[in-house]
Amino acid sequence: xxxxxxxxxxxCAEGRAANLPCNHSTISGNEYVYWYRQIHSQxxxxxxxxxxxxxxxxxxxxxxxxxxxxxxxxxxHATLRDTAVYxxxxxxxxxxxxxxxTFGGGTRLMVKP
Amino acid sequence: xxxxxxxxxxxxxxxxKKITLECSQTMGHDKMYWYQQDPGMELHLIHYSYGVNSTExxxxxxxxxxxxxxxxxxxxxxxxxxxxxxSQYLCASSEWGGSYNxxxxxxGTRLTVL
Numbered sequence: 756x757x758x759x760x761x762x763x764x765x766x767c768a769e770g771r772a773a774n775l776p777c778n779h780s781t782i783s784g785n786e787y788v789y790w791y792r793q794i795h796s797q798x799x800x801x802x803x804x805x806x807x808x809x810x811x812x813x814x815x816x817x818x819x820x821x822x823x824x825x826x827x828x829x830x831x832h833a834t835l836r837d838t839a840v841y842x843x844x845x846x847x848x849x850x851x852x853x854x855x856x857t858f859g860g861g862t863r864l865m866v867k868p
Numbered sequence: 869x870x871x872x873x874x875x876x877x878x879x880x881x882x883x884x885k886k887i888t889l890e891c892s893q894t895m896g897h898d899k900m901y902w903y904q905q906d907p908g909m910e911l912h913l914i915h916y917s918y919g920v921n922s923t924e925x926x927x928x929x930x931x932x933x934x935x936x937x938x939x940x941x942x943x944x945x946x947x948x949x950x951x952x953x954x955s956q957y958l959c960a961s962s963e964w965g966g967s968y969n970x971x972x973x974x975x976g977t978r979l980t981v982l
Contacts, residue, residue: 791971798958798973799911856971857927858903858911 777843874974891959
């Protein structure tokens with residue numbers, strides 16, 4: 756799996772958009788970008804994933820650059836409940852390693868009133 | 869809403885005790901996983917399973933063992949708990965196939981060994 760680099764922490768004002776970057780410069784052509792988040796003391800929660808097109812769901816939007824070497828997760832209107840650690844993971848789905856997820860340090864997002 | 873359950877949620881035990889952490893899912897997923905996470909630290913995969921009678925060790929070495937006798941059940945056992953086993957243990961499951969590949973996580977078991 757390609758390695759990812761994320762800033763260790765970010766702050767965001769409540770109601771504003773939170774833009775969380777992720778660098779994955781060694782991503783290969785068949786690797787997808789996945790985002791999970793972990794709210795304190797809970798299990799991680801899937802947010803969104805994409806291959807090369809931008810994706811949007813009820814939780815967030817994922818913007819992947821044309822060269823696929825970086826991506827940005829956007830929470831359009833951050834709330835206090837979005838305070839969590841956000842993990843960017845790059846991997847090939849259903850590879851021989853059995854769909855394991857390799858979690859790095861993630862970005863600790865603090866949404867402030 | 870994920871249908872994956874872990875019991876107990878919190879466990880405080882003495883050194884040398886044998887413990888089993890339970891994990892069950894009702895989604896019919898073939899793949900299941902155990903992760904270990906120390907407070908404020910990264911998650912590390914310690915065990916996974918492709919299906920019934922399949923168990924594999926993960927990236928992080930662990931003294932725990934797992935079994936997969938039924939699809940829905942993936943218990944983790946520590947034969948003799950030690951203070952170094954104090955951690956949070958997270959169970960997850962996923963389907964086989966497709967790009968979706970979402971893993972559903974349970975709420976975790978926070979284990980403290982005195």
